[in-house]
Amino acid sequence: MEFSGRTWRPPYERDTPIIEATTGCAWGTCSFCSLYEEEHFSVGSLERFERELDEVKACIPNTRRLWLTGGSPFQMSFEQLEARANAVRDRLIKCQSIAMFASVRDIARKTDGELRRLRALQVNGLTIGVESGNDEALALARKGYTARDVIEQLTRLDCAGIEYNVTYVTGLLGAGRGRWHAHTTADVLNRLNPKIIAVSSLTAFPGTKLYEEVRSGSFTMPDEAERLEELKTFLSEIQLRVHLEASSKSNAVPVMGMLPLDKALIIAKLEAAIEEERRTNPNRHFRAELSSLGWDKERSEDLSSKSARSRLTYASLKGPRRDENQPTLKALPL
Numbered sequence: 001m002e003f004s005g006r007t008w009r010p011p012y013e014r015d016t017p018i019i020e021a022t023t024g025c026a027w028g029t030c031s032f033c034s035l036y037e038e039e040h041f042s043v044g045s046l047e048r049f050e051r052e053l054d055e056v057k058a059c060i061p062n063t064r065r066l067w068l069t070g071g072s073p074f075q076m077s078f079e080q081l082e083a084r085a086n087a088v089r090d091r092l093i094k095c096q097s098i099a100m101f102a103s104v105r106d107i108a109r110k111t112d113g114e115l116r117r118l119r120a121l122q123v124n125g126l127t128i129g130v131e132s133g134n135d136e137a138l139a140l141a142r143k144g145y146t147a148r149d150v151i152e153q154l155t156r157l158d159c160a161g162i163e164y165n166v167t168y169v170t171g172l173l174g175a176g177r178g179r180w181h182a183h184t185t186a187d188v189l190n191r192l193n194p195k196i197i198a199v200s201s202l203t204a205f206p207g208t209k210l211y212e213e214v215r216s217g218s219f220t221m222p223d224e225a226e227r228l229e230e231l232k233t234f235l236s237e238i239q240l241r242v243h244l245e246a247s248s249k250s251n252a253v254p255v256m257g258m259l260p261l262d263k264a265l266i267i268a269k270l271e272a273a274i275e276e277e278r279r280t281n282p283n284r285h286f287r288a289e290l291s292s293l294g295w296d297k298e299r300s301e302d303l304s305s306k307s308a309r310s311r312l313t314y315a316s317l318k319g320p321r322r323d324e325n326q327p328t329l330k331a332l333p334l
């Protein structure tokens, strides 16, 4: 099994076997992200994909789910996705879902008929980097779509029967506006049907546009208490039956649970943390010590060398790779 690009995936996909279909991110302009800054977007050949599927089949023929790597595999054309889904169907007869990152822009490029056909071929469980339901925050983050686009495109997934998870980034509107960001984002997500809402919190990592904006003073980051207040407001207003996962390393106080069942418990935990944050500010250094989300110096040097391709045994694909989680660069202190 060979990977020429980053193999980053959401924490809840940690046990899903991965296979490379694309590398890099075709968009690459989000203000807070430097995840794929050293990789160009490219689509791997179908022949190579089939060869690697044969390897997956030899190791775990009964796998029920696959994760396609890359920042935006759903950027592939319908024909490219269809060919890869057919290749999976021909080899892994028990595979029930082919999951991957997808953006709102990628969905918009597919017709309703193409979405339905992809669903019939087991393309399902997409993770959409929505990040916000607030137009100003989406523009600040340079996501390239509006809240209305989010509602329209994810509703099209609902109609096609494609299940999806969404991301939400607290702090995206800056200091003093957390509650409004929560309110407007909850209002958008309440009209949709995500299975998981994965929450992270805005962090200014070196190499990002956001880092420069914070340094120049044009953007002010919220403190940890305001981030927790934002998450509490969001939880209070979300009216979905959904799994909340705010446990990635950018969350100073990790919380997770099934909503609405665990809502009161999570809110109580957040209220206690907010009070403590206001009293003794225990997480004042938390973000400054945070490593970037997947950015890794060793990996970067590896990718820039002539012999960039990493060869992994299949056993190493089950569970997070160490090089995706190593702390390297420090985030900008508040």
Ligand code: SF4
Pocket: 025, 026, 027, 028, 029, 030, 033, 034, 035, 036, 071, 103, 129
């Ligand atoms: S956040 Fe996602 S879409 Fe934006 S640049 Fe990073 S990988 Fe690409």
